[in-house]
Amino acid sequence: MSLEILWLALLGLLLAGYFVLGGYDYGAQMLHPFLRADQETEGTGGNAALDAIAPFFLGNEVWLVAFAGVLFGAFPHLEGTLLSGLYPLIVAILVGLVLGNAAVQLRRRARSDRGRRWWEALIVFGGALPALCWGLVVGLLLHGVPRRADGSFHIGLGDVFSPFVLACGVAFALLLAAHGAAFVALRSGPGTAATARRLGTGLLQAAGAAGGLALLLTLLGAGASMTNRTTSVILAVLLTAALAVAWWAARQGHRVRAFVATCGAVVLLVLLVGAGQYPYLLTSSAGAGLTIDEAVTDDATMKILTGFGVVLIPLILAYQTMSWWVFRGRTGRRHPSYF
Numbered sequence: 001m002s003l004e005i006l007w008l009a010l011l012g013l014l015l016a017g018y019f020v021l022g023g024y025d026y027g028a029q030m031l032h033p034f035l036r037a038d039q040e041t042e043g044t045g046g047n048a049a050l051d052a053i054a055p056f057f058l059g060n061e062v063w064l065v066a067f068a069g070v071l072f073g074a075f076p077h078l079e080g081t082l083l084s085g086l087y088p089l090i091v092a093i094l095v096g097l098v099l100g101n102a103a104v105q106l107r108r109r110a111r112s113d114r115g116r117r118w119w120e121a122l123i124v125f126g127g128a129l130p131a132l133c134w135g136l137v138v139g140l141l142l143h144g145v146p147r148r149a150d151g152s153f154h155i156g157l158g159d160v161f162s163p164f165v166l167a168c169g170v171a172f173a174l175l176l177a178a179h180g181a182a183f184v185a186l187r188s189g190p191g192t193a194a195t196a197r198r199l200g201t202g203l204l205q206a207a208g209a210a211g212g213l214a215l216l217l218t219l220l221g222a223g224a225s226m227t228n229r230t231t232s233v234i235l236a237v238l239l240t241a242a243l244a245v246a247w248w249a250a251r252q253g254h255r256v257r258a259f260v261a262t263c264g265a266v267v268l269l270v271l272l273v274g275a276g277q278y279p280y281l282l283t284s285s286a287g288a289g290l291t292i293d294e295a296v297t298d299d300a301t302m303k304i305l306t307g308f309g310v311v312l313i314p315l316i317l318a319y320q321t322m323s324w325w326v327f328r329g330r331t332g333r334r335h336p337s338y339f
Contacts, residue, residue: 001277003302004292007074008274008281011131013064014070016270018063019134020179020263021320024062027180028053029100029127030173031199033120035184035192048182048196048331050104050123052187055327061097066316073305078281078295085145085153088139089160093130100126127180128173135172139165141273142224144283153290155280156316158319164214164223171210172269175243178203179262182246186255187331197250200258204247211243224276232276239268 013311035194055301071079081088103122110116145153145162185193215236217223226232246261277283282290295301 002183003299003306004296007070007296007302007305007309008292010313011067011070011075012270012274014063014067016318018060018067018269018327019176019266019270021056021060021063023131023176023266024183025053025057026100026127027177027278029104029123029180030131030177031180031184031196032123034199035188035195036239048188048192049184050051051124051331052184053180054331056323058101059323062316062319066312070305071310074297074302075281075295076297078290079281081153081290081295085155086140087135089133093133096126096129098126098131100130102126103213117206131173131176132169135169136160136165138172138269138273141277141282144225144289146284153284161254162222164217167214167217168212171207171214174203174207174210175262175265175269178207179259179266182250182259182262185250186259197253197255197258200250201247204243204250204262208240208247211240223242226276227280227283228276228278231278232272235268235272235276239272240267242268294295 004260020330028049032047035048040274043273071082099122103119107116107119107123110119128260140155140159143159143162145155181196185196185200188196198262214223242261246258246265249255249258250260277289279291279293280289281292281295284290297305
């Protein structure tokens with residue numbers, strides 16, 4: 001395996017890890033108004049959704065920082081092209097992150113009911129905006145964007161608000177909301193878990209409907225532009241199966257299986273973007289795309305980065321494993337209410 005393929009796989013791993021771990025944060029933020037009453041009846045004095053994600057909240061953002069570091073270091077040409085073309089969406093994601101993180105930590109400091117409602121609205125907004133924008137980014141990467149004569153990619157409003165990209169954005173946001181519901185059900189007591197499971201089943205159905213629309217648009221020639229069609233079909237079938245298993249498990253009350261299935265669906269979506277378009281990292285709707293050979297850095301830099309990666313990536317994995325072990329179990333009596 002060449003260093004280019006190794007670092008591309010690592011880039012995908014970090015993005016998938018961020019979508020899985022940061023994704024349930026977004027989902028829990030979007031759902032927290034619907035779970036507040038159940039948490040109060042269980043007597044913990046907090047909020048069901050926020051208490052579930054509290055021990056991991058800011059730590060999950062490490063995966064995004066690591067992903068950005070690999071993108072800047074190992075694939076500078078992709079970073080320069082991608083971020084410049086997606087600048088409005090990247091800014092919107094960062095705005096959502098800042099507002100959501102601040103609102104989660106400041107909601108209890110509100111001195112009036114009106115002030116708390118404003119903070120809680122910002123919590124929902126801070127989860128929904130990044131989830132939707134990341135879905136739009138995934139849709140753009142699947143669909144392809146026009147490439148200029150100088151090699152840069154130009155993304156206009158017409159590209160972002162095309163039916164296929166919007167369907168992908170909505171489907172991804174709904175999937176992350178369902179993923180958050182599965183995580184809250186896994187971490188909470190019986191009353192809250194039942195409510196979260198009911199929310200999750202409805203969200204999975206809605207996500208499946210939006211994903212079905214994206215698939216229909218692809219079949220009609222107005223959707224995804226995949227280089228490896230056989231691989232893409234296999235991954236799409238597996239993604240559909242993961243959604244179906246998650247829905248069935250949530251309906252049957254199998255909380256662990258439902259959460260594992262939503263994790264699998266998120267990971268498969270990242271694989272669909274990467275493996276389905278290999279050797280292209282960016283596909284173009286007008287001409288040739290950007291290949292891995294064009295995007296990767298030079299060999300000397302790659303070897304230096306490999307030395308750092310051998311040390312840093314295991315540290316990230318060890319930290320994440322430790323935090324999950326320390327804060328294992330359900331919220332309530334075992335763990336305090338942080339937010």
